[in-house]
Amino acid sequence: MNTSMSPAVSIVLGLVYLAVVIFEIAAYWKVFEKAGRPGWGAIIPIYNLYLVLKVAGRPGWWLILYIIPLVNIIIHIIVSLDVARNFGKGGAFGFFMVFLLAPIGIPILGFGSAQYVGQRPQQQY
Template sequence: MEESSGSGIGGIIVLIVYLAIAVLFIYSFWKIFEKAGKPGWAAIIPFYNLYVLLEVVGRPGWWLLLYFIPCVNLVVAILVAIDLAKSFGKTAGYAILFIFAVGYPILAFSDAKYAGPAAKSA
């Protein structure tokens, strides 16, 4: 019986860590959107947040559909990460930080300024 109570505590710890990470990323996207002149609350709306991200980087809205195609979504995510880095005056190499997810909080809490959409709208 004691064994199961220990796993319950472990589950609660995992849940707390997961929620803390989720809040960090929501807040990071909120700040990034605000820096780009978009509404910060868009970060909490599923799918709409991707649409707003596409607007920030200058990609057409229909690219949202590409996120639903297996393998293609990985390529799109990488291209959007590169465009996001360039939109804030960073190099394409900075996009590697986005791929490993640490770039979003760094960008949000840095003094990086939005320079405009890096990609040309189609």
């Protein structure tokens, strides 16, 4: 029994994957431009994560925290919530980006009507 895919199916799946990757890069490009950052940074590995941290209003050294297991999960949650807040979205949208579908959340910010409002002061309780 041959379990390998036919070449045609492989090509189609590869093209679909490539289209999704290009779409996500374009979405990050728009998000970065809306935030006053260089859009081309979306295509540079590691630098694009640095730009996400800057859009979130977090220091660049947090990049190191992304390589620490378990800590990176907490940092990603914080950064996603901050990005959502800096685009005028609520915490529910930030959690949507973290836990459900980040590949949908970023295009909503990039191609939608959301405007970068910048870093808002943290609330004091």
